[in-house]
Amino acid sequence: MSAYFAFIGLDGAGKSTLADIVEGCTSVHKHREDCYYRQNTLEVPGRYVENHWMHNVILMLLQNQAHAFVLLLDGETRLSYYSSGFARATRKPSLAVVTKADVLNEAQRKEAQALLADTGCQDLLFLSTKTGEGICEFKQWVAKQKQDVQLTMKQSGNERRQPCII
């Protein structure tokens, strides 16, 4: 069972920064045009987001390889390519994150919130590595998803041990 946290966002949105938090270490990898896998994380490159015809590929990746995913909106640009309700195309747990929250004023916060709320993600938070806003909530969300996936794996393991009754 694949159990990656998938990070989806445009170039420079902050995917690797969030993946670093999940991995608990900093990666030195440079910008990539392909999916980047680490032990617990999968970063989907910006080009997949910019091209709407690649959105089905993102959904396939989520379905087959992720147990939860994060949709990023770059707080600096607030550029969104997500279709309305995109996150509801899969039943995987989802979190919308407005990154670089430290650069946002109130009006920009509302704008960013509305854009991400429209994607249909289950949870939404503002995050800044500069001020620390949202980091604690983000870690809590990650921990909850890990707990849930362990429970699911345990349950399906038990199911396999059940005798098959015809």
Ligand SMILES: Nc1nc2c(ncn2[C@@H]2O[C@H](COP(=O)(O)OP(=O)(O)OP(=O)(O)O)[C@@H](O)[C@H]2O)c(=O)[nH]1
């Ligand atoms: N001001 C500010 N800058 C941030 C924050 N988080 C990340 N950045 C900066 O944003 C830039 C891009 O962050 P990355 O995590 O590399 O973004 P990415 O989505 O992985 O970028 P690509 O892999 O090139 O697509 C870096 O220079 C980070 O230091 C934040 O909370 N606030």
Ligand SMILES: [Mg+2]
């Ligand atoms: Mg990156």
